[in-house]
Amino acid sequence: MTVTYQGALSQGEATETVAMTFTAPATKQFTILSATGAQIIRDSVFQRALTAEQTAAGAAAQKASALTLENYTMVLVGREQLPAGTCLVLDVTPKVASEFTYAGRVWVNMTDYAVVRIQGKPAVNPSPWITEGEFTTDFQKVGDFYFPLKTVSSSNLPLGLRAQLTIQYGSYHILGATPLRK
Template identity: 30%
Template sequence: MRWITRQSVAAATRRGKVVLSCGVLLWGLNAPAASAPGLPATLAPDQILTRMEQRYESQLRVLESYQARRRYSVAHTMLGKPAYLVVEEQYRAPEEKLFRVIERGGPSEVQGRVFSRLLEVEQETTRESVRQQVDLNRRNYQFTFEQYDPAARAYVFAAEPRGSNPYLLRGKIWINEQDFAVQRIEGEPVRRHSVFVRQTRFVHEFSRFGDFWFPVRHRSETDLRLFGRAVLEISYFDYHWQIQKEEQP
């Protein structure tokens, strides 16, 4: 086992970028307006977005550290058998994130050029200077209320990026009606990361753990020119966390 740091991660090659485009978004979100159709009369869309932003900033402020595990897998007909990687993640506020490899399997090319690059991207977007450019908030996105989803008990907003940062997305977000945390994201990267990529669609889901919301599942499907479809799946589990002293979410 070894710790992967930003300096030790190998650079991605062109083929690695093709599969990487499945999951480059990992990660890893005015004055009140009149209520839109389907919203409770007491909550306008801008009020919901304000609470979402406040909820996110509160979690950043309160969370001191956490430890978790995750399992990455990539499937493609050209690989023969799926490649996978299990890592332990350690995060410490405000921007330290390390990964320790627990187990791996499948083609070494995917290990070195895809999984390593995914971890490198996540470490990069943990840096505050980068994170602020990709957070789900009204500084980085134009949000439009679409509907209330009674099955998910969440408000659904369309998200349109305001810039061209490669880590931004275009799609929809589900905001939990009780906590105002983002519980689901569906969409695509704001731009393609390779000429071989036709389209990438992803679903990223969060669940509540105590007073915090953490990722639990990610699935991306990428249609490739000449090469068919690649699927990236990530499962997140075994969370343990610490809060800042004398702070509450």
């Protein structure tokens, strides 16, 4: 994870390398491998991001935020070619705003109907310090599964600061999985 921030009075960067182990259905464990930059950024931004990841992995959060017709209003707005293939493009709006839902656009691969990109704004502001935020998450196929590849979140902060959080996901090792029935 890397945060860069800049404004009229200050600029800087902080980075943290983290290993995550996910055990289905809903457990994420994090190990911080290295950290550089401003301690206050690492303590506030990175720790908050890891805590949010753990909470989002829980069954209740997954059910409430899943991209389903129960949770979102979806409108097909077209097709687009991405590196992952030809995609349906949907505008989505959450039916209930929460810290884990978003409003924006979703690209769905037409071959296997997997989400390959999400671009949007959080339905609920994640922090009183953020005046406006947006994100893009791209996904990659590893074996039979799709996993996050990269997330870039940009936020406006007080005092004219602009921050960007980039999460570059690394190697995935699937130790065991049962394919879904077709």
